[in-house]
Amino acid sequence: MNSLLIVGTGLIGASTGLALKAAGFSGRITGFDLSAAELLIAHESGAIDEVVSTREAATEAARRSDVVLLAVPVFAILDWMTILAPVLKPGQLVTDTGSTKVQIADVARRLFPGVAGPRFLPGHPMAGKESGGAAIAEAGLYQGAVWIFTPVDAESTAEETAWREWMSAIGTKVMDLEPARHDQLLAWVSHLPQMVSTALSALLEDTFGDDPDLRAIGGRALREMTRLGSSPYSMWRDVAMTNTAPLANSLLALEQRLQHLREHLRTPELREEFQRANKFREPR
Amino acid sequence: MNSLLIVGTGLIGASTGLALKAAGFSGRITGFDLSAAELLIAHESGAIDEVVSTREAATEAARRSDVVLLAVPVFAILDWMTILAPVLKPGQLVTDTGSTKVQIADVARRLFPGVAGPRFLPGHPMAGKESGGAAIAEAGLYQGAVWIFTPVDAESTAEETAWREWMSAIGTKVMDLEPARHDQLLAWVSHLPQMVSTALSALLEDTFGDDPDLRAIGGRALREMTRLGSSPYSMWRDVAMTNTAPLANSLLALEQRLQHLREHLRTPELREEFQRANKFREPR
Known part of the structure; x- marks a missing residue:
């Protein structure tokens, strides 16, 4: 070259x-x-x-x-x-x-x-x-x-x-x-995190606007979860348009998981979810 | 002292x-x-x-x-x-x-x-x-x-x-x-991010298990979104039990926002969501 x-x-x-x-x-x-x-x-x-x-x-x-x-x-x-x-x-x-x-x-x-x-x-x-x-x-x-x-x-x-x-x-x-496996994996490791960050940032904007307390209190967890909220629509529109079904599937799965967790905030099932999450984060 | x-x-x-x-x-x-x-x-x-x-x-x-x-x-x-x-x-x-x-x-x-x-x-x-x-x-x-x-x-x-x-x-x-305002704000800036990270980590564990490709490809976005998946149940059980309603409300709001975004992956509403998210992330 x-x-x-x-x-x-x-x-x-x-x-x-x-x-x-x-x-x-x-x-x-x-x-x-x-x-x-x-x-x-x-x-x-x-x-x-x-x-x-x-x-x-x-x-x-x-x-x-x-x-x-x-x-x-x-x-x-x-x-x-x-x-x-x-x-x-x-x-x-x-x-x-x-x-x-x-x-x-x-x-x-x-x-x-x-x-x-x-x-x-x-x-x-x-x-x-x-x-x-x-x-x-x-x-x-x-x-x-x-x-x-x-x-x-x-x-x-x-x-x-x-x-x-x-x-x-x-x-x-x-x-x-393989191209299809790439798009499937990326829906989970990249496109889903982007959409969660966009949705959470937009929700916080609507719910709290300029509230200084929210920003004063928010620490690393909030910063990490909303960092990708800065990402430009111009790039992500093309991702959403060209990987719609895998991305929609991963979003739906997370919605269901959040609902499940919400319905079990006071039951032992919450422990099961934390244990599964802990396992994902363990070194392999 | x-x-x-x-x-x-x-x-x-x-x-x-x-x-x-x-x-x-x-x-x-x-x-x-x-x-x-x-x-x-x-x-x-x-x-x-x-x-x-x-x-x-x-x-x-x-x-x-x-x-x-x-x-x-x-x-x-x-x-x-x-x-x-x-x-x-x-x-x-x-x-x-x-x-x-x-x-x-x-x-x-x-x-x-x-x-x-x-x-x-x-x-x-x-x-x-x-x-x-x-x-x-x-x-x-x-x-x-x-x-x-x-x-x-x-x-x-x-x-x-x-x-x-x-x-x-x-x-x-x-x-x-005020105590109630503390718990309300914390439901958004801390407890919701924790539960999203736990839900996403547990979902990925169930969906991908030991798949080495997922871990090879996952970059900063995945690391940030799942970092809190390591958090111990022992501490978060008490949070879920003592702040149940504010946390359930923030979870439900995010579920609805993700659903909205999922239903608009191919419409101009996606741009609106990115713009709201961008606004949240702007310096105030």
Whole structure:
């Protein structure tokens, strides 16, 4: 890999650029973002070497790049797949960082069907923050994190192997999953926590508004439970739209569990629930 | 205050002893705990100067102490109030660290009724960890935390004023609340987060058990949301039993909010919920 185009130079895209540089990547990194401000910050931080500022210029830059990384919300990834599939050539690789993988893998199978054309490797780094933006990008964001791939092709090309190796080089643990299993697991470990945090934050806003006592008293438990309440709708809309059924199932299961616990606040069943929870938290 | 008895030398009691010593308290601190191990650790760490190892000896030690701190679960606090009220004298102060305050304040009004006898000042430090024990006690546990009092008497005695000043000296922000308002607010900022974390942890235990993928993928969001799943039933049983209605109300409200969100994963109402949540998280 000698040249990389990063589409979306926010927290995830810019951190990938910074991490690659820190790991010794000496090729050229071009960046594109719909926001001129994000693009400028990513350029000034050194996450990208050069900028392109229109979709057309980004498409041209993609033609000249060994690898294109789509680090934008899921629907924008799907749009870029449609734009890039007809204009790229065999030997080029497109990969992404999208939060859900079933729809992206389906489109990849259709638009990037094997050896005769460019390849698509769906990916998803398990790292992030409750807010976004190139200004809070870090070279170390992925240190120790898992970078999941949900490959649609049985065999890796040289470009795919190179990209996987770079993701290891920046400190991630690379892991392969089936797209449907990815979306199922993520519904539980990421999407459900997000929705609980959003629901609790919105409920507290409606119930307490500016009440200073609530904020004075609230400690670590409240901070942790509502931290993701800061997350932007723009990203999570795409997650909710592309992983609706698994997310709805996990939400319903938690609602039922909370109801069960509420109905047993004064019975020995509460102890059973605490014991199951304690067991989940034990080291395995 | 020249002498203090700490009943319950776990995380909260031992940390209070350590914090007082670090803040310059030079009086004698006696400790009692049903667990000989906890008592030994607290003694060896210097949180307490001497130990008493039976309830009878603790009651005798209480007679000789200016202040008695009850740092045990709520029902044990209520038991100790019943034991101590008849044997203490005017000028002596009993205070506590219990997680709920309505029942304790009610019992205090009945058993410690004013100037003719010993006084009771209900208290609750907003600090702790998901697990307990003297081994993880820290002199700095209360730095920057709020220490709530729900006084049952209109005027402070000299001992109450001294105790409040020591709680400031160890780094806490002292705050007074009505007992009912305390329990209402705590239902939201502490008891609800605990029950959500317990319910989610127990649900994940049942759904995934030992599945290594779940644990490999789970990041900060999962860790934060399930951290309190480690909390012991022994303490939370008393909270659930003594704050049942406020906690049940907050649980029901969250269940309804999660249901609402689940039914609107694909509608613009999801944006409204994210905006309300974002607003809650904005600095005020």
